[in-house]
Amino acid sequence: MAEYVPTPIKWVRDQIERYEKSGGTEGTELGGRPVIVVTHQGNKTGAIRKTALMRVKDGDNYVLVASRGGAPTNPVWVYNLRADADVEIRDKTVVHRMRVREVLDAEERTRVWALAVGAFPPYEEYKNKTSRTIPVFVAEPA
Ligand code: F42
Numbered sequence: 001m002a003e004y005v006p007t008p009i010k011w012v013r014d015q016i017e018r019y020e021k022s023g024g025t026e027g028t029e030l031g032g033r034p035v036i037v038v039t040h041q042g043n044k045t046g047a048i049r050k051t052a053l054m055r056v057k058d059g060d061n062y063v064l065v066a067s068r069g070g071a072p073t074n075p076v077w078v079y080n081l082r083a084d085a086d087v088e089i090r091d092k093t094v095v096h097r098m099r100v101r102e103v104l105d106a107e108e109r110t111r112v113w114a115l116a117v118g119a120f121p122p123y124e125e126y127k128n129k130t131s132r133t134i135p136v137f138v139a140e141p142a
Pocket of ligand 1: 006007008009011012015016030035041042043044045046047049051052053054065066067068069074075076077078079080
């Protein structure tokens with residue numbers, strides 16, 4: 001069984017820990033907006049990794065936005081999802097087994113990006129902060 005290796009970013013690690021330890025009843029927001037926890041597999045270490053993301057719903061699906069605050073480089077969880085599409089998404093007290101796929105179609109990207117900005121307006125600022133194309137994934141029930 002692979003081992004869970006937490007992120008070195010303390011505030012994120014702490015939020016994920018609070019979220020999960022409370023069974024999804026605490027630590028479920030950022031700035032008053034809902035957050036999800038994505039569990040995925042390290043593509044280099046095979047370790048279990050967890051990432052907190054803003055909750056963006058698209059029907060039964062979730063939209064995962066690799067914004068990393070508009071940083072010039074992708075968050076490395078992108079490479080994990082590209083390598084292994086099987087993830088778990090904790091949305092408060094419910095954990096869903098899901099499969100992710102990267103959004104590469106321009107029309108779909110426009111549609112889901114609008115959903116993302118609706119859920120978390122700062123995504124638009126982040127997009128304008130970097131020349132990087134922010135990777136976007138859709139997670140669908142497995
Ligand atoms: N980040 C976003 O990009 N979008 C969001 O909507 C978002 C919301 C959010 C809400 C609450 C919160 O607490 C954090 C939030 N974050 C959001 C931050 C997010 O949770 C991540 O911290 C951020 O996106 C950076 O992700 P990252 O995967 O780049 O994290 C780094 C710092 C990290 O954990 N690095 C590890 C390390 O040891 O340095 C390695 C992690 C890893 O997956 N390693 C892989 C492996 O094999 O184990 C290899 C990866 C590779 O290099 O290929």
